[in-house]
Amino acid sequence: MVKPVSLGRSIRLAFTAALLGAAPLHAETIKVTIDNFTFTPAEVTVKVGDTVTWTNHDDIPHTVVSAGKYRSKTLDTEDSFSFTFASSGDYKYFCSLHPHMTGMVRVE
């Protein structure tokens, strides 16, 4: 027989987990840099709930655009953009100013 206090705690935990969805408790932030008109690394593999942060080190502005999924503002030198991935899949993205710049985030 579960004591009432434990039951309450379990419910609270369950409620918290529901709020977080499927996100793991230790979500990570993965960094992608933009140097010389290149996303590095060009492909990263992350887990659901992880965040990817892109930082532009070029003297020219860039963007990070994944069609229909996410779109950064224009990133001037040293500006960053972050996106947290809530569901699995392959997220191809590119710079809408320099479309030869492409990359991918694989969310498992």
Place this chain on the structure above:
Amino acid sequence: MSFDDHNDSGASRRKVLECMTWAGTGVLWTLSGGVPRSLGLVDAARAAGQKASGLTFLQISDSHVGFDKPANPNAIGTLEEAVNRIKAMPVKPAFMIHTGDISHLSKAAEFDDADRIISQTRLDVHYVPGEHDFLDEEVKLYKERYGKGTRGAGWYSFDAGGVHFIGLVNVVDLKAGGLGNLGAEQLAWLEQDLKGRSKSQPVVVFAHIPLWTVYPQWGWGTEDGGRALDFLKGFGSVTVLNGHIHQVMQKVEGNVTFHTARSTAFPQPAPGTAASPGPMKVEDARLRSLLGIASIDFKVGDERLAIIDTPLAG
């Protein structure tokens, strides 16, 4: 005349130093007998002022007002220097075209500064946008300022001095992995614009990104540029003027002459000579030679395909 000429003939150092005092300037074009010929730099044009007849117009490009990085901490200053050169010309061009990247980040203050400086030329200016001119959140500043009487993202045509001028936009709706883009709507408009036009009328097409493929690895080309050129087949004289790559390149292909202008803000490397097409930092003494000491040797009637790299100073 070219920068080479200064050097070839044993080039007095004095002459070279004179060159170095040049800031970013424009390229002066004159049309005689229906065939555009570049008169080279603004001062070459000044020297040849008496010869210039018919329509003359100026091209400037890539002002990048607001750029302040090491490749040129004072891009606004070099634009002012270019404008001062234009103001000093004894033969006033009919108008000017600006082939985009007026601003660096599409900020209102950058457009304001550009307008304040460029208007001092007292010339009509026909603009087309570069990708740096569409960076504001609502993507409205360029159209508000320069879009009057244009279609779509800002394309249009006009006639001057018997020549048909077409300003195209190839910096919007770019596709991942691709190059510059004109799009179906603009191409349909272009086809209509040219339909029924006399094939003997000279045509000048200008857009920001080169319409021909210069170096796809750096995105220097236009995905559907070939379709636009198809519509221009049969015209006796077609000149395509672009910016974007911050250096002089040209080629002549049949009836079409392609030419890119220098920037007034900062140089970019020749294709494949650097890790990226980003701003190229050079010694201070060389900067102005790369911005302004362009000489355009416009070869008329040369049927060979040729992209000519203009030698750098030194």
